[in-house]
Amino acid sequence: MENYSKLLSKEDFEVINERFGTDLVYNDARHYRAGQVIWNLWKNPMNPANVIEKKEEKPKED
Numbered sequence: 001m002e003n004y005s006k007l008l009s010k011e012d013f014e015v016i017n018e019r020f021g022t023d024l025v026y027n028d029a030r031h032y033r034a035g036q037v038i039w040n041l042w043k044n045p046m047n048p049a050n051v052i053e054k055k056e057e058k059p060k061e062d
Contacts, residue, residue, distance in 0.1 A: 006036065006039055006040065006043075008026075008032065008035050008036060008039060010026045012035070012039065013025075013026045013035055016035050016038050016039060016042075019042075020038060022034075022038070024038075
C-alpha cells in the first residue's frame with residue numbers, strides 16, 4: 001500500500017456517507033480524518049472486495 005492519504009472533497013464525503021451509512025461532516029477535523037481513514041481502507045488494493053473486483057475485470061485468455 002502506498003504511504004499517502006487522499007485529499008477528500010465534499011463530494012467524496014457524500015459518497016462515504018452514502019456508502020457506509022455515516023454522517024461525517026467535511027468541516028470537522030476529526031470527521032475529515034475519519035473520512036480519510038475510511039476512504040483509504042476502502043480503496044486499499046489489499047481490501048478483499050477490491051481483489052475480487054480486479055479478478056472479475058481481467059479478460060479470460062484462451
